[in-house]
Amino acid sequence: MTAAEAPAGRQLVYTLAITEGVRQALQEEPLAFMAGEDVAGAGSVFGIYRGLLDEFGPDRVIDTPISESGIIGLAVGAGATGLKPIVDIMFMDFIGECMDEIVNQLAKMRYMFGGKATLPVTVLTMSGAGMNLAAQHSQSLEAWLCHTPGLKVVMPATAYDVKGAIITAAREPNPVFVVMCKGLMALPGEVPEEPYDLPIGKAVVRREGDGLTIVAHGRMIHEATKAADILEGEGVSAEVIDPLWLQPLDTDTIIDSVSKTHNALVVHEAVRFGGVGAEIAAQIAELAFDHLDAPVGRVAAPFSPVPFSPVLEQTYVPNAERIAAEARSILGLG
Amino acid sequence: MLGRSDARDGVPIPLCTEDAVANSSQAMEPSEEVLQDLHFRMVRIRHFEEEAGKLMEQGKSPGALHLYIGEEAVASGVMVHLSDQDQITSTHRGHGHLVAKGGEFKKMYAELYGRETGYNKGRGGSMHISNVDAGMLGANGIVAAGPPIAVGAAFSNKYLARIAGRDSMNVAVPFFGDGATNEGAFHEAANMAAIWKLPVVFVCENNGFGEFTRQEDHQAISDIADRAAGYGMPGVICDGMDAVAVWEAAGEAIERARSGGGPTLVECKTYRYVDHVGLRGIGLNYRTDEELEEWKKRDPIEQHEKRLVEMGVMTEEEIQAVHDAVMADITESIEFAENSPLPDPADLLNDVYTPTAAS
Numbered sequence: 001m002t003a004a005e006a007p008a009g010r011q012l013v014y015t016l017a018i019t020e021g022v023r024q025a026l027q028e029e030p031l032a033f034m035a036g037e038d039v040a041g042a043g044s045v046f047g048i049y050r051g052l053l054d055e056f057g058p059d060r061v062i063d064t065p066i067s068e069s070g071i072i073g074l075a076v077g078a079g080a081t082g083l084k085p086i087v088d089i090m091f092m093d094f095i096g097e098c099m100d101e102i103v104n105q106l107a108k109m110r111y112m113f114g115g116k117a118t119l120p121v122t123v124l125t126m127s128g129a130g131m132n133l134a135a136q137h138s139q140s141l142e143a144w145l146c147h148t149p150g151l152k153v154v155m156p157a158t159a160y161d162v163k164g165a166i167i168t169a170a171r172e173p174n175p176v177f178v179v180m181c182k183g184l185m186a187l188p189g190e191v192p193e194e195p196y197d198l199p200i201g202k203a204v205v206r207r208e209g210d211g212l213t214i215v216a217h218g219r220m221i222h223e224a225t226k227a228a229d230i231l232e233g234e235g236v237s238a239e240v241i242d243p244l245w246l247q248p249l250d251t252d253t254i255i256d257s258v259s260k261t262h263n264a265l266v267v268h269e270a271v272r273f274g275g276v277g278a279e280i281a282a283q284i285a286e287l288a289f290d291h292l293d294a295p296v297g298r299v300a301a302p303f304s305p306v307p308f309s310p311v312l313e314q315t316y317v318p319n320a321e322r323i324a325a326e327a328r329s330i331l332g333l334g
Numbered sequence: 335m336l337g338r339s340d341a342r343d344g345v346p347i348p349l350c351t352e353d354a355v356a357n358s359s360q361a362m363e364p365s366e367e368v369l370q371d372l373h374f375r376m377v378r379i380r381h382f383e384e385e386a387g388k389l390m391e392q393g394k395s396p397g398a399l400h401l402y403i404g405e406e407a408v409a410s411g412v413m414v415h416l417s418d419q420d421q422i423t424s425t426h427r428g429h430g431h432l433v434a435k436g437g438e439f440k441k442m443y444a445e446l447y448g449r450e451t452g453y454n455k456g457r458g459g460s461m462h463i464s465n466v467d468a469g470m471l472g473a474n475g476i477v478a479a480g481p482p483i484a485v486g487a488a489f490s491n492k493y494l495a496r497i498a499g500r501d502s503m504n505v506a507v508p509f510f511g512d513g514a515t516n517e518g519a520f521h522e523a524a525n526m527a528a529i530w531k532l533p534v535v536f537v538c539e540n541n542g543f544g545e546f547t548r549q550e551d552h553q554a555i556s557d558i559a560d561r562a563a564g565y566g567m568p569g570v571i572c573d574g575m576d577a578v579a580v581w582e583a584a585g586e587a588i589e590r591a592r593s594g595g596g597p598t599l600v601e602c603k604t605y606r607y608v609d610h611v612g613l614r615g616i617g618l619n620y621r622t623d624e625e626l627e628e629w630k631k632r633d634p635i636e637q638h639e640k641r642l643v644e645m646g647v648m649t650e651e652e653i654q655a656v657h658d659a660v661m662a663d664i665t666e667s668i669e670f671a672e673n674s675p676l677p678d679p680a681d682l683l684n685d686v687y688t689p690t691a692a693s
Binding site: 065120149 | 421423452453454455456457458462464466467471472474475476479481482483484485486487488489490491493494496497506518519522523525526529684685686687688690
């Protein structure tokens with residue numbers, strides 16, 4: 001649900017929902033520890049882990065050197081030998097530094113060993129543009145992870161989902177990447193106090209409609225919802241689906257929706273070419289072709305690095321107006 | 335303490351007892367049991383590898399093998415000090431490490447044949463052969479990927495010892511070559527182990543080549559142990575062709591790691607008798623046959639057998655009996671592998687993920 005629709009339950013902002021998720025994961029599992037760059041003393045950028053060091057001590061909340069390969073290697077080795085690592089790769093852009101340990105070790109060890117290893121590893125990281133942090137601190141690289149068998153990937157875009165995603169990942173016996181949205185840090189939402197998890201691989205219908213299905217993930221959920229508001233004013237009823245889990249992907253919910261609306265638009269902040277949206281569009285084309293009234297549309301970033309200058313970055317990142325315009329085009333209203 | 339696996343069915347195993355190792359370690363003088371154990375492990379590796387190489391070259395086993403022949407003293411000298419609760423990470427050239435850690439030939443050959451009965455159920459093959467139950471966290475197709483994983487295992491060891499209130503810790507030993515020390519992952523792992531004083535012993539098998547490139551062409555130093563100073567840990571060099579020398583150097587480092595003294599970098603100077611892949615050892619365009627012959631004069635098994643006889647630890651007949659028993663185990667194990675079932679293609683997707691109640 002969006003912030004606007006949230007009932008008047010206990011409200012937390014996204015950052016504090018992250019902190020609470022990690023805190024409760026550490027509370028309920030003595031074998032869980034958290035490690036990453038500046039996660040302990042500084043509480044990380046945006047203060048998302050503030051207070052955890054005081055509560056759990058330096059044996060369980062650990063500042064690492066700036067060594068991303070070392071951090072993922074730590075998680076692989078500790079996870080394979082009985083602990084439940086929760087590690088942080090501050091900005092998703094930094095996964096280039098540790099792609100071998102992610103792709104060749106973490107993701108594959110269980111399979112390569114014939115099922116004789118278990119990797120209960122949680123990796124927390126932040127993605128997304130919009131803060132003028134330029135090309136190496138703004139990317140959305142979730143497609144890299146979704147393309148790797150052995151990983152699960154969740155991209156929570158509400159305070160409720162980010163806490164639930166962290167707890168779900170920490171309880172899961174497989175490697176899970178929780179890709180958080182740095183542009184949503186101040187977003188409030190309803191967050192229950194008790195620990196809870198999310199159904200893995202289950203999409204959320206953020207808004208119901210019958211004229212068009214918009215599938216959007218991460219921060220774009222909020223832009224898609226705004227676009228649906230705009231379209232509603234024009235007499236178009238859009239259904240907004242948040243896959244939430246990109247790996248495994250809830251194809252059924254998407255196909256059911258498209259079968260009802262007969263039109264589909266896929267939205268994400270990552271570059272369009274080879275993005276997760278390409279996979280979603282292909283699955284819709286394969287499984288719901290007979291239901292479609294028009295080709296599947298896509299709105300995503302252009303094929304360029306994320307620019308620094310605010311005017312360029314605003315042009316680069318998809319927004320509600322572009323989503324609404326593409327929706328009109330699909331529906332022949334443009 | 336020793337990895338006295340019950341798996342070596344029928345083969346006489348002169349593995350020594352925990353007490354024998356503890357007593358020997360204190361004195362830093364190997365007991366007769368340790369000397370026999372070192373020999374047995376080296377002989378198992380040598381014959382396993384020679385026969386595996388033949389199977390590959392005859393086209394009987396699929397894929398490529400990176401053989402450990404010539405480097406047997408390193409794995410054996412280290413592994414005598416480790417139990418099944420101590421972990422290792424390995425390299426492309428990983429059969430020797432698994433054999434020395436008590437690997438069963440049947441499951442190893444079956445893995446090389448891609449059979450369901452292999453250690454990895456045929457999903458890994460030579461380059462990923464593993465036995466997690468005995469702390470062997472896999473051969474690895476990626477150079478220097480192992481040290482960060484060993485640091486993670488050592489972190490577990492320290493964490494679990496703290497929870498259990500134990501002072502003595504299990505130890506993690508990453509094996510890697512001279513070439514791996516040029517990778518960033520090695521550097522990150524060594525630094526992390528040092529700042530956290532983790533129970534890790536970094537064992538460098540300096541065989542003089544990174545794949546086909548000579549050491550002097552891939553790094554400006556000749557002693558890898560020099561790198562240890564950069565991490566604030568001790569660095570020692572030993573003769574990697576002498577199992578006792580490795581046993582001594584590794585023993586001291588492992589004992590220090592176990593008791594909380596932090597990591598050590600142990601460099602073992604050794605030599606790869608064969609090419610990067612396969613059994614061929616001569617006529618290679620990146621080294622001379624004379625160089626190989628010089629190293630073979632210090633063959634780790636021949637040297638050690640000479641010592642055993644001179645010291646009166648074993649007779650030549652007893653030594654021959656070890657070779658015969660190992661060869662008999664190999665023959666039986668290859669037959670087992672060849673007669674083992676292939677994986678069922680219907681199971682292709684098994685074990686990509688750990689199943690959960692929800693899934």
